[in-house]
Amino acid sequence: MNHHFTLPNSGHNYDAKASKMGMWLFLYTELILFGGLFLVYMVYRSLNQDAFLLASFNLNVWMGTANTIVLLTSSMTVAMAISALQKGDPKKSIFLLWMTILAALVFLVVKYFEWSAKFEHGLFPGMDHFNQLPNGEKLYFNLYFFMTGLHGLHVIVGGIFIVIVVFKIKSGKVNKDRYQLLENSGLYWHLVDLIWIYLFPLFYLIH
Amino acid sequence: MTAIATQQINYLNVKKGIWSWIFTLDHKRIGLLYLYSISTFFLVGVILGVLMRLELFNPGRDIMEAKTYNQVFTLHGVIMIFLFIIPSIPAAFGNFFLPIMLGTDDVSLPRLNLLSWWLYVIGALFALSTLVFGGGPADTGWTFYAPYSVKTGTNVSMSVMAAFVLGFSSILTGLNFIVTIHRLRTPGMTFNKMPLFAWALYATSWIQVLATPIIGITLLMIVVERVFGIGLFDPSMGGDPILYQHLFWIYSHPAVYIMALPAMGVVSEIIPTFSQRTIFGYKPIAYSSMAIAFVGYFVWGHHMFTSGMSGSAAIIFSILTFLVAIPTAIKVFNWLATLYKGSIDIKVPLLFALAFIFNFLIGGLTGLVVGALAVDVHVHDTYFVVGHFHYVMFGGTGFAFFGALHYWFPKIWGKMYNMTRAYVAFGLLFVGFNILYFPMLILGVMGMPRRYYDYLPQFHTLNQISTIGSWILVVGLLLMIYNLIAGYRKGPKAAGNPWHGITLEWQTDSPPPLHNFDKMPELPEGGPYNYPNAKSE
Numbered sequence: 001m002n003h004h005f006t007l008p009n010s011g012h013n014y015d016a017k018a019s020k021m022g023m024w025l026f027l028y029t030e031l032i033l034f035g036g037l038f039l040v041y042m043v044y045r046s047l048n049q050d051a052f053l054l055a056s057f058n059l060n061v062w063m064g065t066a067n068t069i070v071l072l073t074s075s076m077t078v079a080m081a082i083s084a085l086q087k088g089d090p091k092k093s094i095f096l097l098w099m100t101i102l103a104a105l106v107f108l109v110v111k112y113f114e115w116s117a118k119f120e121h122g123l124f125p126g127m128d129h130f131n132q133l134p135n136g137e138k139l140y141f142n143l144y145f146f147m148t149g150l151h152g153l154h155v156i157v158g159g160i161f162i163v164i165v166v167f168k169i170k171s172g173k174v175n176k177d178r179y180q181l182l183e184n185s186g187l188y189w190h191l192v193d194l195i196w197i198y199l200f201p202l203f204y205l206i207h
Numbered sequence: 208m209t210a211i212a213t214q215q216i217n218y219l220n221v222k223k224g225i226w227s228w229i230f231t232l233d234h235k236r237i238g239l240l241y242l243y244s245i246s247t248f249f250l251v252g253v254i255l256g257v258l259m260r261l262e263l264f265n266p267g268r269d270i271m272e273a274k275t276y277n278q279v280f281t282l283h284g285v286i287m288i289f290l291f292i293i294p295s296i297p298a299a300f301g302n303f304f305l306p307i308m309l310g311t312d313d314v315s316l317p318r319l320n321l322l323s324w325w326l327y328v329i330g331a332l333f334a335l336s337t338l339v340f341g342g343g344p345a346d347t348g349w350t351f352y353a354p355y356s357v358k359t360g361t362n363v364s365m366s367v368m369a370a371f372v373l374g375f376s377s378i379l380t381g382l383n384f385i386v387t388i389h390r391l392r393t394p395g396m397t398f399n400k401m402p403l404f405a406w407a408l409y410a411t412s413w414i415q416v417l418a419t420p421i422i423g424i425t426l427l428m429i430v431v432e433r434v435f436g437i438g439l440f441d442p443s444m445g446g447d448p449i450l451y452q453h454l455f456w457i458y459s460h461p462a463v464y465i466m467a468l469p470a471m472g473v474v475s476e477i478i479p480t481f482s483q484r485t486i487f488g489y490k491p492i493a494y495s496s497m498a499i500a501f502v503g504y505f506v507w508g509h510h511m512f513t514s515g516m517s518g519s520a521a522i523i524f525s526i527l528t529f530l531v532a533i534p535t536a537i538k539v540f541n542w543l544a545t546l547y548k549g550s551i552d553i554k555v556p557l558l559f560a561l562a563f564i565f566n567f568l569i570g571g572l573t574g575l576v577v578g579a580l581a582v583d584v585h586v587h588d589t590y591f592v593v594g595h596f597h598y599v600m601f602g603g604t605g606f607a608f609f610g611a612l613h614y615w616f617p618k619i620w621g622k623m624y625n626m627t628r629a630y631v632a633f634g635l636l637f638v639g640f641n642i643l644y645f646p647m648l649i650l651g652v653m654g655m656p657r658r659y660y661d662y663l664p665q666f667h668t669l670n671q672i673s674t675i676g677s678w679i680l681v682v683g684l685l686l687m688i689y690n691l692i693a694g695y696r697k698g699p700k701a702a703g704n705p706w707h708g709i710t711l712e713w714q715t716d717s718p719p720p721l722h723n724f725d726k727m728p729e730l731p732e733g734g735p736y737n738y739p740n741a742k743s744e
Contacts, residue, residue: 005725009391011234011306011313018315018390025382029420036424036454040439043450125437135438135445142437146428 016180023184027191030154034195037147041202044139051136056203058123059144060114064204067110068196074103075193078162078186088176090169097166100189104159111152115145144203151195158192161185217621217718232317235719238303239619240324245299248290248331253684255283260643260677263670266662276660277346278361282334284349285366289373290331292604293462296469297415298327298380300611301408303619305384307712308402310393310730312722315386319379326376333369337362348658350459353440353451357432364433367426374419374426377465381415384408393711395730402710402735403492407472410496414461414468414503422458425451452514456507464503466600467567468496470607471538474560477614478542479736480708481557482549486736488541495534502530509578513587521580528578535571539564554706555629559610562637566602570595573648588658591651597644609636609687616691617701621717624694632690635683642676710735 045052081096122129123141130141165185168174174181218235228236259279262269271279302320306313314320337344341362347355351370356363388409392401401409428439428451438444440451479486486492508516508524516524542564551557573595577583586592617623646669651657655666662670704713711728712719731737 004722005727006722007310007312007393007724007727009311009393010722011311011315011317011387011391015315015390018386021389022316022319022382022386025385025416026378029378029382029416032417032420033424036421036428039454040428040450043447044445047447048445125435138438139445142439146431146437146439150427 014178016178019180019184020187023187027187030191030195034147034150037143037150038198038202041143041147044136044143048136048139051134052140053207055133055137055140055144056206058118058121059204060117061204063110063114064200067107068200070103070107070110071193071196074100074107075190077103078189082179082183082186085169085174085176085179085182090175093182094166094169097162097169101159101162101166104155104162107155108152111148118145147199148203151192151199154192154195158185158189161188216720217716218721219620219718221721230321232313232321233721234302234306234313234317234320235619235723237320237324238299238301241294241302241327242299244324244327244331245291245295248286249295252283252287252291253681255279255286257677257681259283260674262660263662264674265671266664266667268660271660273660274346277348277658278344280658281346281348281366282337282344285334285345285370287600288349288462288466289370290327290334292466292600293373293377294327294380295466295604295608296473296611297384297408297411297465298323298377300473300615301384301404301469302380304615304712305387305405305408306391307715307719307723308405308710309388309391310396310711310724310728311387311391312724314383315390316383319383323376323379323383326372326379330369330371330373330376333365333372337365337369341365350455351426351429352455353429353432353446353448354442356429357441364430367429371423371426371430374423377415378419381412381419384412385416388412393728393730399490399493400730400735401493403475403486403489403496404469404472404710406493407468407475407496410500411465411468411472414465414500418458418461418465418504421454422462425454425458428454449511449514449516452511453507456510460507460510461500461503463596463599464499466604468499470563470604471496473607473611473614474542474563475538476708476710477556477560477610478545479738480614480706480710481552481554481560482546483552483707483738484545484549484736485734485738486541487544487547488537489734489736491537492541495537498534499531502527502534506531506578509583512580512583525578525580529575532571532575539568552706555626555633556610556614556706558630558633558637559606559613562633563603563606563610566598566606566640569645570598570600570603573598585654586651588656589651590647590655590657593657594644594647594651597647602640602644606636606640609633612691614706615712616694617705618712618717618719620695621701622694622698623701623705624690624698628686628690632683632687635679635686637683639676639679639681639683643673643680644676646670646673646676709738 077096077099081093081100084093084096118124119127124130124145125138125142130138133141162185165174165182168181218233228240231237258270259276262271262276302314341364342360343362345351345356345363345366346359346361347363351363351367388401388405431437432439432441438446440446440448442448475486475492506524506528508520509528512521573591577586577592577595613624613629650666650669653666655662701717703715703717706713709731714728715724
């Protein structure tokens with residue numbers, strides 16, 4: 001009666017490889033998105049080397065280092081969560097994912113304190129102290145807030161992505177045999193981590 | 208009994224109601240959603256264009272003020288580029304036909320496909336909201352050049368956000384097509400046995416994925432600059448406006464190939480079908496799409512020869528620009544060679560394909576003129592450039608879009624339009640188009656600058672001829688639309704394969720069933736265009 005012919009190469013089949021390929025392509029677009037900002041940073045840094053160096057002394061290297069360690073650890077926990085699910089241990093996987101989210105929250109809290117310190121010193125665009133800075137240092141802070149802000153937004157998006165996956169593991173929709181969504185959220189999280197790995201030296205460390 | 212019943216159920220009548228459309232996951236319905244929304248915005252863009260031509264009928268103020276004119280040409284550009292021509296062929300016909308031509312039942316990521324249409328709608332609403340909110344539509348030109356775009360009182364932020372969201376939509380479509388082509392080809396269809404339309408979409412999709420994020424971040428910088436009053440591109444605050452131009456054209460030049468390559472794919476389908484002959488040079492046509500996509504990435508500087516760049520950079524950009532002409536010419540020669548000694552059946556889709564070649568030739572050759580350093584200094588920012596890109600975009604891609612519409616019309620709706628009326632409409636469109644845009648090339652050489660609502664008296668006659676051309680074009684357009692709608696409503700039922708094509712979409716019913724094929728599609732022996740009755744050479 002309701003017989004209908006299904007093609008072997010149907011687009012409605014579960015296709016982990018297709019999903020993974022789509023995710024990698026998407027990550028590529030994210031890299032290029034940040035790439036535009038890195039390009040702008042490169043041009044303005046080369047034009048205003050001294051001003052960028054002077055402005056960079058306003059950042060707290062220890063807080064940046066702490067956040068780098070936090071994010072690297074979270075990349076490890078998310079990778080372990082994938083292995084745990086592949087080995088058939090969803091509980092451990094969920095625990096590791098909550099650890100990843102905890103790390104994301106720690107990162108954001110540290111970031112909050114860093115940004116508030118800048119606000120107190122009047123270094124946000126439009127504030128009194130900022131307005132008295134030379135153009136080169138203004139550009140530095142413009143880019144600092146833009147790039148770390150956009151990165152922070154990605155931390156939040158990546159965190160939400162992982163929370164969704166946690167609930168899908170609980171409901172069994174993501175499981176030992178169908179774990180591509182988890183792997184994709186892990187890939188996205190590694191990207192968030194990777195971008196920070198570049199932001200950290202560019203803003204905090206170069207002398 | 209069941210055989211008859213299943214034949215009558217197709218993707219159009221399987222479900223009814225608006226919700227079954229706007230939340231559909233069927234690639235054919237999403238293709239049609241795109242087609243209807245894209246066509247609507249095309250008509251809005253046409254109206255704005257006709258208003259501009261009316262303003263230019265006489266020197267001085269005719270129907271609008273200078274500022275209104277600036278807003279009209281900006282909105283015309285934004286709508287035509289981001290809402291019509293970039294999504295036109297890939298999102299409408301690509302969505303509908305790519306899976307069918309690959310012999311599968313959907314794209315790889317159907318939900319992402321629906322999301323990209325929704326993003327298109329949101330982007331369109333953003334663009335239209337500037338008519339009502341803020342300081343009115345942007346008056347910067349579609350290029351949003353800084354620092355003016357940062358300082359003008361018009362609603363640039365919203366226009367720019369529209370382009371940002373539309374870019375995201377475009378990325379997701381491209382991403383989906385790449386994955387679909389890699390994962391869902393029917394067994395036995397290697398890359399070198401894919402239809403050339405699929406090859407063209409493949410090359411296009413890579414540009415969409417690789418280039419679009421650059422415009423995304425650049426436009427975001429404009430928004431941030433306006434909202435927070437920071438100076439990324441404003442020279443008074445240490446920014447560099449030339450850097451903006453570089454970032455803008457790094458995307459917007461490859462975007463030209465997002466617009467042109469799918470059109471070339473359509474032409475590569477129409478010509479073998481209506482010559483009933485194997486395509487001449489399958490691989491050169493397929494690979495030249497990839498070559499155009501690749502080289503097109505490195506030519507953006509030719510938009511900035513007069514903005515200030517080093518002589519050596521300008522020379523390199525100019526040489527690379529000339530290189531693009533090679534793969535393009537390869538395609539044109541192969542199409543002509545396909546027609547040679549073919550059994551040519553001059554139907555309306557073929558006429559549109561031939562008009563594409565004619566118009567694109569003028570557009571391409573004038574492109575070499577503006578790509579040459581010495582000449583560009585004289586014709587930069589004149590009507591020569593306006594004429595050039597309308598020949599490429601409208602005369603090329605626009606005509607290929609109409610050709611695709613006439614070629615696949617019987618497959619999409621299972622009905623046939625009136626052929627006589629279609630010939631007349633084509634004639635009016637072709638004649639009107641050339642009367643409208645050819646005078647612009649002459650005006651540009653005479654030195655008439657673009658983007659002004661006024662001009663010197665010596666340009667009067669040619670401007671009037673151009674405006675009259677726009678009226679002929681509009682009559683042809685209205686006749687074509689009337690003919691297609693009449694064909695859809697009460698045209699005769701079309702055969703499954705009215706043009707005797709052999710690519711896979713012609714093996715299924717018209718309109719196709721919900722899952723495209725009721726039995727396994729069969730690949731033609733010896734390649735996608737190996738017509739059985741073709742004469743041996």
